[in-house]
Amino acid sequence: MKLLTFDQSKCTNCGACSAVCSLEKKGVVQPSQARIHIKAACAENGEKVLRASVCQHCARPVCVTACMKGIVHKDPETGFVSREKEGCIACAACAVMCPVGAAVLDTDANAFLTCDLCGGDPACVKVCSSGALSYADPAEASAAFRNSYALKAVGRGLVK
């Protein structure tokens, strides 16, 4: 299964992904309602890092077990985590439990929603000019990330 992967070293925090996500899903540009958010955080060494808050379609999704209405499902074959808009009582259990803060309260539907990968053609990836977002197989993305990190480390003289 392909997933959204995020390379923070390439991200410029331009906000295009959130803007286009809300445009795609709600027909208005409203980043606060987007299902992807780039958040700045402070690393242990004091450096500023960027993190993408977007559904990771976890292998063992806590949102599925947290939902008392049983409307969050994980497809056993594809691994895709989906949720029903109807039936959500906006209790926020999924949002509280999600380790990446991916669940967003849709104020029109009054339901918590997450990234549905736009049916396999994510709009955010198309507008990510820096290439920080990609829609790829996690194993391939991880290998590419490791390679790029190794190259950087060699360039910096961290690896001899």
Next chain:
Amino acid sequence: MSTLKISCGAADAKSGILLSAGILAGCGAPGADVMIWQVAGKKGFKYYESSRLAAAMNFAGAGRVAIKGKSEEPVVIYISEGKAVAEPFCGSSKELRDYYVTDNTVVLSVEDCGLMDDAGNICGEEEIAAKLKSMNICGIVAEGSGAVVPADAKLLRKTIAGMYEALDMACCPEIEPEDEVYLAMGINPKAVCKSRKYKGFVKKLVKAVSGEEAEL
């Protein structure tokens, strides 16, 4: 005595500052986050600077904010839900960011060297910072949890996707005088290289966002 006056939707700001976000600011197109400052002086001059504040102002429903006069105590201009108010704030720039930064806010602090946004980008020169300091304004905050509602969402989606696909996104450092029309609309031509397609894309963006035909 405080003489500070803040109004939204004003067309000019004699002896003051006009914070003006272009109609395309925040629409999601490349470079669509430009803040345009207009500072009225004896000769009348303008500043063009880039920050995420313009987009946040449009999301806050206040694309134009005029500020005149001087506050008695240090204040922050807080823009939210179509209104702009002066909130007393006494503290350092770090405290300002710590207090106001949320997922939906953009915070500009007035520093000696210029204006700095909460992402650490300098987005205003010493002169504008000095002008704001003289008015006793120590920061500008926009809480943008609202939306920019386009006239034609489908066209906007298509145009944005087309722009990102077709345009070379490398930075172009030079701003030429004719670029000011793009800046006024909220598009930073620095963010996109010059291209014959560019003008056509911006026309489509204006049509999609406002429903109006633009002549460029």
